[in-house]
Amino acid sequence: MAEITIVEIAKRCGVGVSTVSRALNNHTDINPETKKRIMEVIKETGYIPNNSARNLKRTDAKCIAVLVKGITNPFFTPMIEIAEAEAEERKYALVLRHVEAYEDEVDVALELEKEKRLRGIIFMGGSSKHSSHKLKQLNVPVVFATVGSDISEKLSKNSYSTVSVDDKLESRKMTEYLIGLGHKRIAILSEGSDKPSIVKQRLEGYVEALEANGIKVDEKLIRYVDRRIYSMENGYKTTKALIDSGEEFTALYCISDVLAVGALRAFADAGIRVPEDVSVAGFDGQDISRFCVPRLTTLRQPLEDISRETMKLIFNIIDEESGHKHIVFPGELIVGESTAKR
């Protein structure tokens, strides 16, 4: 019984592993009859899904650590679910670690490395610049997912992998979409941290787009939230301050969907109509962007693809079938109801 794997279940049902994973994780994008059949086969075979606690039993199970900056952020949910299913398929245990905003994720990784069974480390989120000195101390393969592609100035790109979108390019794309709608006074909600990060890259993309289109960058339209970009409260407060300042603007680009939801509420409270009076855009393509009123125009990151590729890559590196790589996925501009022509 203990030998049944998710791959075996998939074979018996005539479906892919990801379909079995969707059934187990109770996703909605699965045919109810397929799901029913899968759950029956699982019951018949006595298959026990993977989880870290159960894996403690098999003391010889190799493991992969996933360090998530802000694990309570729903942004990473689809990525973690896929990572779990892929690890399961390879009979690896997945160790999930929460890294607080004030912690250095590489410090946490150095501690985790004392774990003897560790074969690889995946960083999700967090800073995009790290000390080469510290990174060099890590003795297992490292992949950065959704962090950017240029992690350390002094370290060879052959010594670590990255899988992500090009945040600067995608942010430029969104800004140029707004410019294409006729907007010239485009405000932005970004983050005030001075650490290099995807947040900084998104801000740079915004500046590049304006400059390339001959629009003067107005510092008064660049607004910084208080560190956390996944806080509706921060989006609300910062937008309210922007409105109260009396600065003129016809569009507001928020570098996360969560900030944009707070912005929508601030405009509603001020009696400003979206998109009639002001256009609002987000970034990420999270669930909330499809369900808020109005639906958000956003830049969707293909998180499922990024996670799947990250897992494939780290196993290939562990098995010495591949060297380190830097993979960039394109984002997708999704036009919602929150933006309109100027």
Add this chain to the structure above:
Amino acid sequence: MAEITIVEIAKRCGVGVSTVSRALNNHTDINPETKKRIMEVIKETGYIPNNSARNLKRTDAKCIAVLVKGITNPFFTPMIEIAEAEAEERKYALVLRHVEAYEDEVDVALELEKEKRLRGIIFMGGSSKHSSHKLKQLNVPVVFATVGSDISEKLSKNSYSTVSVDDKLESRKMTEYLIGLGHKRIAILSEGSDKPSIVKQRLEGYVEALEANGIKVDEKLIRYVDRRIYSMENGYKTTKALIDSGEEFTALYCISDVLAVGALRAFADAGIRVPEDVSVAGFDGQDISRFCVPRLTTLRQPLEDISRETMKLIFNIIDEESGHKHIVFPGELIVGESTAKR
């Protein structure tokens, strides 16, 4: 340097430990000047905040396990943040474990118990009924938080603790609020699982309220989402099916705010105005309830108080200063913009 604790930082700043915790966790409900002073003192003293990875160093650190059903659910974020701060203060390590929907959380706990340093287990979320046989095998104190108060039929209430709201009572309160507005055809979005849980209790509260007010329970107005009650997609689909069914109703009560957000979107798509044409109510009091348009009428659970009391209780039991207790907090009905008189 290593001896500096969060308590010491709080003393030096003349503030409470929770204020220091808020500063570290970058909460918004803190005076910016206080926060600045705290961060300066932290920098001066070289204080290093607690985290599980660092705690691996101190092999003698006692630990508390927190088992969270659906850790990626933002519902538990404020509870986990407080649990971390309180554990830090007591120099305990906090081990956070993710329990999938299809896993039995007590099975996971039994595995975790092999960890020698474990002194107590906290369950957040999950089923409200467990096998007495399995629970008896746990050798450390157990506290159930936000799970209900009656966990096992066969087990003495002196052998485990619970901290929560009375889900049935609070749900009845919300339903009676809607009845008080003149609504008689009140639909509900609940969950189809047959496992006893807070979800079932909320449904019972709804039924009780209707019956107590002489309103016939109409099965056609009780709609079940496909297991996950923290999915906007589920709220959307189930509400759309309710609208399409042609059943008459003037109010929709969703047993989570997340479902209610999906419901709001479904009504918007159908051209049905909230609250003019239909009233919508949620449950939980999550962030999104304050930022969606219209703001949700909801039943706020005091999650911070529940978490703080849970930690206090488990340490008192570990130190043998208290026996097991069953603590019930009142919820708070928050009237938003999504409900109106019939």
